[in-house]
């Protein structure tokens with residue numbers, strides 16, 4: 001009979017991603033309610049030492065698949081390994097983060113194992129031992145309750161929604177080394193190179209300073225109309241000072257002013273920071289859909305009628321090219 005709650009952990013360059021701690025914490029809660037074990041699956045190359053970290057977040061058992069062919073994620077290599085583990089051990093629940101990597105992996109697992117998938121969930125409940133997954137639709141205007149009739153009940157968790165418990169370093173886990181049998185010649189995809197920007201991902205940030213098309217309309221000397229991308233340094237300065245990161249609207253990413261990885265919204269990333277600072281962003285519903293889970297929103301816009309002010313907890317009507325540098329100076333004073 002299917003039992004135990006499983007988490008597919010995510011690591012990059014030998015570091016466990018923050019979302020994994022959030023998923024482990026939620027999985028631990030569910031496992032405790034069910035009176036079952038919580039197990040993690042970790043794939044990568046040279047990652048055995050990370051099993052302890054997963055134990056600190058509540059994993060009772062960690063399956064470690066360590067192989068040079070698993071160094072960088074590819075669906076080709078990861079899917080059969082997780083699928084085989086699932087077939088052998090038959091977990092009842094299988095959770096992972098709603099990240100680009102795990103959304104890819106979970107959909108491949110759903111197809112390979114012929115099981116259901118509840119994507120991008122924001123809440124889980126148990127009813128008679130069955131997982132009821134809550135997921136937002138229509139830009140968080142409505143919620144679906146999803147029950148998977150197949151096993152394992154697979155779901156991905158929206159980053160930033162489930163708060164990670166503090167690690168308990170006294171906790172240990174049983175480590176099971178997975179015998180990886182991969183034929184490199186049979187892998188259809190190969191990641192040749194990966195460039196890490198060193199920047200915090202918007203889905204992991206607690207503070208996001210985000211820019212819209214207003215970044216391209218300076219009326220203040222010293223900023224460029226022709227090269228709007230260069231104006232973004234004022235947002236980067238403020239973000240760095242606050243220990244956060246930068247984000248943008250779709251139009252900004254489409255214009256090539258910022259990388260696509262910063263695109264927030266319905267068709268971009270969904271974020272859940274404590275503070276979202278929207279600069280020169282009108283507040284279109286497709287953008288608001290991506291920031292709905294933010295705790296506080298502050299907006300700077302020259303137009304008092306801009307829809308972003310309806311969502312904002314604090315609003316400043318003014319020219320962002322004057323307001324953002326002034327705000328940065330004030331933060332500097334406070335920080336000493």
Ligand SMILES: Cc1cc2nc3c(=O)[nH]c(=O)nc-3n(C[C@H](O)[C@H](O)[C@H](O)COP(=O)(O)OP(=O)(O)OC[C@H]3O[C@@H](n4cnc5c(N)ncnc54)[C@H](O)[C@@H]3O)c2cc1C
Nearest residue numbers: 212213214249250265266267268280281282286287302320
């Ligand atoms: C199917 C679909 C999916 C979409 N998905 C997304 C998505 O995922 N994410 C997303 O963001 N958009 C998405 N969009 C686009 C969305 O509808 C909006 O067009 C977009 O969000 C607007 O971006 P913006 O706020 O940067 O630009 P604008 O709407 O042009 O707003 C610019 C704002 O800057 C202000 N401004 C100008 N100059 C200054 C200044 N000096 N100081 C202060 N304020 C200033 C203006 O008053 C204005 O409010 C989608 C659209 C469609 C149709």
